[in-house]
Amino acid sequence: MSRKTTTAAAAACLTGVLALSACGGGGFSGGNNAPQATAKGPVKLTVMIGSSGDAETNAVKAATEAWAKKTGNTVEVIAASDLGQQLGQAFASTTPPDVFYTDASKVGTFAKAGNLYAYGDQVKDAGFLPALVKAFTYDNKFYCAPKDYSTLALEINPDLWTKAGLTDADIPKDWAGLEAVAKKLTSGKVTGLVIGNDINRSGAFIKQAGGWIVSEDGKTMTADSAPAKAGLAEVQKMMKDGVLKFSSDTSPATGWGGEALGKGVAAMTIEGNWISGAKKDFPDLKYKVVELPAGPAGKGTLLFSNCWGIAAKSQNQAQSVDLVKSLITTEQQMKFADAFGVMPSTEEGAKAFAAKFPDQQAFVAGGEYAQGPVNLPGFDEVMTKFNSQLATLGKGGDPNAWLAELQKNGTSAISD
Amino acid sequence: MASIDERPQDDVSASGARAGQVAAASAGTPTGPAGAPGARRAPRRSGSGIRGREGAAGWIFVAPMIVILGLFLVIPIGMALWVSFTNWQGNTNPFVVGQGTDVVGLKNYTDLFARDGLTRDNFMQSIGNTFYYVLLVVPLQTVLALALALLVNNTMLKGRSFFRTAFYFPSVTSSIAIATVFLFLFSNTGAVNAFLGFFGIDGPQWFSDSRGLLHLAFNAVGIDNPAWAQGEIFGRSLWDWLSGPSVAMFVIIFLVIWTTSGTFMLMFIAALQDLPVEIDEAAALDGTSRWQKLRHVTLPMIKPALFLVITLGLIGTWQVFDQIYVMGKGAPAGTTLSPAFLSYQQSFGNFRYGSGAAMAFVVFLIIVVLTRVQRYVLTDKDERKPFFRRGGRR
Known part of the structure; x- marks a missing residue:
């Protein structure tokens, strides 16, 4: 369930004049993106999803079934076991699925x-x-309709919170507050704050420090900018104080924040609303969700999302768009929210969600100031490399050097 | 490679010739071809007729295998080789140049060696990782397998079949299952660390420890990133090349030795059981010590098995994939990357099929060269053929 976005992407085009001309020039960008001649009459659409479980699969099946009945078409839903790999193979074939989940971090790779x-x-x-x-x-092209989204917030174990003598007034509003409560909450086996060991958690601190690793327009790298350094420096500082640990460094090691909270080795963690999945493993788990504390540059959190991608090779693009339109209505999105807890991607839907699930208010609020993942092509290996370095922060090391390398590798990926 | 390919053909033509002789010998029967008597006197002229037909029969017999090998081996390899010269992205026909596929020549290969960038960084790190992996796994698993084989081959040992099964057991278990079990064993609070803790040793965090073993050894004697190790080879400093396997990689090495030595033990047992008892007894009569007997009698006689085990070991270890896939996918800090895994990731994750295929071919070349070197080393000095001659069988 942990939707640890597999940081994505992939340089499809290699460098070199030939490749550049192929990618930049007419090639596919013209021909393939124009609506293709669409088959008349009832069609059969294939929808490939990366499902979190039966609840999600059944909900999507029910929703597509309803559309199929109304329009006289048929829809087959395939729950992929490894979506990225299965899509890669499908794209190589002549008949990829018409509609499929596309992670935000993969958009650039797929599009390019x-x-x-x-x-x-x-x-x-x-x-x-x-x-x-x-x-x-x-x-500059809006590719596909967002399916739903999630943001990061701070989850607190209320029992440990009261035991440490903390009250609602102590809920951290800034980094200093976070450090203070994390220190109070750290004792024995319990670490104040436990977070996942990659950019998808530590990145929130970078956002709070007022920056991100790529510029707003996605054209230049800003990984060695002052905010990026400040964000990681804060993580490192709390780590050195012993009040913050990566989930892989706790004892016993945990796979993600929800597990750390459930196993009682963390008093606080930073996760999205998929944290509710941890209740499956830890039925007694209790947590309170609050917004992430603001950094020196204000509030900041990270956003993860999937969209309904439609294949460029699909013969039924018009019908596919029609299907997607039926899936993104507020009514339908709230059904999905009820079934498997995702947050609707529209403003209206988000409001309805916040009204219905007041305890998840913090996640919805995060949508206002959240930063989406890097969606540039070729960034999969760049981020993988950086994440693998970042994961060793607990053993020491120089985050600024990693950021400098990220800057260099990212710059070369952008220019590819 | 060349010699392996040639062997079936040699055998085919040899047996074909033999079949021809048999046919010729029985050709005195009335049903034989009219020109048969003449054929015996002047084999060159009509021999081509008979042999030619026999040859055709031979080709028909081997045709199914040639078709299968061609379809599933030769043609795919050829296609992959073509892809490695293109920038194919996986969504068009790679053999139609222009529509999303362009021929980039050797660029995918030069990027791996000559162009400063992440691709080269990762690839060189994976080569370094795997080099240490092979360096440790192949000798250790061979020695362990031989030791186990000698042990269970000992007629004095009671319950031999039990031990044989026990040692072989890891080999028949799914490598994914074993890797998963090892994840638990070596987790921060797993059985291994609990055991070490029993002796007051604070075990490392196995799977998140990216420190190289050689680096740790250097550090122990007070050397840390010295000036003499700053030179760069393929974009990596000499110090990085000298890191040795990381602690995480060490766990994988340990796992692989443990799993595969059972398989190879079986091969050694088969070879040992082929040895005539008389020679053993003769050696004993000559008063050899156990070590002398092993060194000068047993080992030379099971040399073919040794060659097989080391060759299979070399090939298998350079292609290590599933353990890596399960146990970290390159983490921590890329110290468990292997070229096979990187090639997969590059192709199916990054859609850079050309680059991924190029990596696979570089590994293929490494394996071919190493197998050749190892074959040269294991051959008796007086039987050695020149190192770089193709085939070498005639």
Whole structure:
């Protein structure tokens, strides 16, 4: 369930004049993205999803079934066991699935390789959160309709909180407050704050420090900027004080923040609303969700999302867009929210969600100031490399050197 | 490679010729071809007729295998080789140049060696990792397998079949299952650290420890990133090359030795059981010590098995994938990356199929060269053929 976004992407085009001309020039960008001749009459659509479980699969099946009945088409839903790999193979075939989940971090990779049909213009009136539209915009094109989203917030174990003599007034509002409570909460086996060991958690601190690793327009790297350094320096500082640990460094080691909270080795963690999945493993788990503390540059959190991608090779693009339109209505998105706890991607839906699930208010609030993942092509290996270095922060090391390397590798990936 | 490919053909033509002789010998029967008597006197002229037909029969017999090998081995390899010269992205036909696929020549290969960038960094790190991995796994698993084989081959040992099964057991278990069990064993609070803790040793965090073993050894004698190790080879400093396997990689090495030595033990047992008892007894009569007998009698006689085990070991270890896939996918800090895994990641994760295929071919070349070197080393000095001659069988 932990939707640790596999940081994505992939340089499809290699460098060199030949490759550049192929990618930049006409090639696929013209031909493939124009709506293709669409088959008339009833069609069969294939929808491939990366499902979190039966609840999600059944909900998607029910929703697509309803559309199929109304329009006289048929829809087959395939729950992939490894979505990324299965999509890669499907793109190589002549008949990829018509509609599929696309992670925000993969948009650039898929788009650059010419796998995605950019239909964003046809659905942009649905009232999506601006941050989501941005997350699925690559090269000034809004590619696909956001399916849902999640943001990071701070989860607190209320028992340990009261035991440490803390009250609601102590809920951290800034980094100093966070350090203070984490220190009070740390004792024995319990670490004040336990977070996942990659950029998808530590990155929130960078955002709070007022920066991000790529510029707003996605054209230049800003990984060696002052805010990026300040964000990681804060993580490192708390780590040196012993009040923050990566989940892989706790004893016993835990796979993610929810597990750390459930096993009682963490008093606080930073996760998205998928944290509720931890209740499956730890039925007694209690937590209180609050917004992340603000950094020197204000509030900041990270956003994760999937969209309904439509294949550039699909023969049924018009019907696919119609299907997607039926899936992104507020009513349908709230059904998904009820079934498997995701947050609707539209402003209206987010409000309805916050009203219905007041204890998840903090996640919805995060949508206002959240930063989406890097969605540039070729960034998969760049981020993998950086994450593997960042994961060793607990053993020492120089985050600024890693950021400098990230800057260098990212710059070369952008120019590829 | 060349010699392996040639062998079936040699055998085919040899047996074909033999079949021809048999046919010729029985050709005196009335049903024989009219020109048969003449054929015996002047084999060159009509021999081509008979042999030619026999040859055709031979080809028909081997045709199914040639088709299968061609379809599933030769043609895919050829296609992969082609892909390694292109920038194919996986969503078009790679053999139609222009529509998303362009021929980039040797660029995918030069990027691996000559172009400063992440691809080279990762690839060189994976080569370094795997070099240490092979360096430790192959000798250790061979020695362990031989030791186990000698042990269970000992007629004095009671319950031999039990031990044989026990030692072989890891080999028949799924490598994914074993790797998962090892994840538990070596977790921060796993059985291994609990055991070490029993002796008051604070065990490392196995899977998140990226420190190299050689680096640790250097550090122990007070050397840390010295000036003499700053030179760069393929974009990595000499100090990085000298890191040795990381602690995390060491766990994988340990796992692989433990799993595969059972398989190789079986091969050694098969070879040992082929040895005539008389020679053993003769050696004993000559008053050899156990060590002398092993060194000068047993080992030379099971040399073919030794060659097989080391060759299979070399090939298998350079292709290590599933353990890496399960146990960290390159983490921590890329110290468990292997070229096979990187090639997979590059192709199916990054859609850079050309680069991924190029990596696979570089590994293929490394394996071929190493196998050749090892074959040269294991051959008796007086039987050695020149090192770089193709085939070398005639």
